[in-house]
Amino acid sequence: MTESVIRGGWAPSPRVQAALRAVPRHRFLPEAPLRAAYDDEIAVATVREDSGAVVSSVSAPWLQADMAEQLRLEPGMQVLEVGSGGYNAELLANIVGARGRVVTVDLDPFVVRRAKRLCAEAGSGRVTAVLGDGSLGAPGHVPPGGFDAVIITHTATDLAPAWREQLAEGGRLVVPLDVGGYTRSITLVRRGDVLHAEHWTYCGFVRDRGAAARTVPTAVLAGGEITVRWELGTEGDTSGLEEALSDERYELSTGLVVAGQFNFETLQLFAATTLPGFCRLSVPPGSEVVTQQDAAAIVADGSLAYLTHIKIADGPATADRRSEFFIHTYGAAGPELAERFAACVRTWDREVRESWYPPLSIHPAGTPADQLPPGDRVDTPASRMVFDWPGRGARPPLPAPAQGPAVAAGVRAAP
Known part of the structure; x- marks a missing residue:
């Protein structure tokens, strides 16, 4: 497992490599077969709801290694982990050594009892498992000057003030942050009251269940065939959309043609943070109304526009394949929305595509x-996020989301 993680480039430092080799992962995953426990690609579910939904898991080793690397831990440091499992906390405890300490917080009594037992059986004695709402950090356990590092192991749609306040000046916070329904593990450095992004990793996590969690507003259309999700928190106006969806669809090519396994993960985030009325669509397989099962979209003026890509050339090798990005729309304002969405795609292709993720500050x-x-x-x-996309400059803010849940342990996903 460790050699595979190292080959993937996820664990370049000797300290993280040594921790991966030293901590017996299977001892923290008694529910899993040995092969699954040491599979570097998968997260292992440890707690499920009655519905079968995963509410707690131990993240994939590659992602745990990457997040540990981003913390830049040194011997003697004190670390806060929000979301317990046991194994990740012991990895961190191994890195910070005999003079260091890890405090891990979870709101589920079973998860905390499990972490305490497993850490006692196979751990270092340097992990303190605490029952509590992770959005409050670890009151009563904060060292003078704050924690040297904070790591969040569930997706957050917001940055709890306690995470910043309990982090030392210059300390690093690694958090899977959901923006518009797209999750990236972001490394943030505290400078006063502002957090500055330094690193991004594409990932997926299970949802937060704490007080900071919020419900995603949704609307169901076309007899249940289309679900619109406003992942930024503010529900849009769907008046007139039912009638619009029964009309003829309008199509507009963006002019963007891509080859093979093209990575457009920054396009998703660019659209989510720059397009007013942004939302996402979920449809069942084979839908004739919306051709993309999980589509980035905008809703405005009784009309809908969504982004899709269509294969225009195929071949035996990945490099032979070509896809073209289109905007599909419904409603009287559809052509105008299509032009707006297509302009977003073209701007991304021209200004953002090669520059990767933007500078981000969170206030x-x-x-x-x-x-x-x-x-x-x-x-x-709780926050004001500012994305400094190339060529954009000052822009008006998107609508503020309503209060309500967020998103929690990680699996790697293809964009």
């Missing part, structure tokens, strides 16, 4: 607009 909620840097703003109940 406390209530920060006056004139104290924010230029960029595209996404406001959440």
Whole structure:
């Protein structure tokens, strides 16, 4: 497992490599077969709801290694982990050594009891498992000056103030952050009251169940065939959409043609943070109304536009295949929405595609607009996020989301 993670480039440092070799992962996954416990590609579910939905898991080793690397831990450091499982906390404890300490917090009594038992049976004695809501951090366990590093092991749609407040100045927070329904593990560095992004990793995590979680507003259309999800938190106006969806579909090519296994993960985030009315569509396989099962979309003026890609050339080798990005729309304002969405795709292709992820700063909620840097703003109940996409400059903020849940352990996903 360790050699595979190293070959993948996820564990370049000797300390993380040594921790992967030293901590017996199977001892923290008694529910799993040995082969699954040491599969570097998969997360292992440890707690499920009655419905079968996973609510707690031990993340894939490649992702745990990557997140540990981003913390840049040194011997003697003190670390806060939000979301317990046992194994990840012991990896961190191995890295910080005999003088270090890891505090791991979870709101599920079973998860905390499990972590305590497994850490006692196979751990270092340097992990403290605490029952509590992780959005509050670990009150009563914060060292003088704050934790040297904080790691969140569930997806968050917001940055809990306690995570910043309990982090030392210059400390690093690694958090799977959901923006518009797209999750990236982002490494943030504290400078005063502002968190600055330094690294991004594409990933997926199970949902948060704490007080900071929020419900995603949805609307069901076309007799249940289409579900619209406003992942940024503010529900849009769907008036007139039912009638529009029964009309003829309008199509517009963006002009973007891509080859093979093309990576467009920044396009998803670019659209989510720059397009007013952004939402996502879910449809069953074989839908004739919407051709993309999980599509980025915008809703406005009784009309709908969504992004899709169509194979225009095939071949035996991946490099032979070609796909073209189209905008499909319904409603009277469809052509105008199509032009707006297509312009977004073309801007991304011209300005963003080669530059990768943008500078991102996250400010406390209530920060006056004139104290924010230029960029595209996404406001959440606790934060003001500013994305400095190339060529965009100052832009008006997207609508602030309503209060409600967020998104928790990780599996790698293809964009």
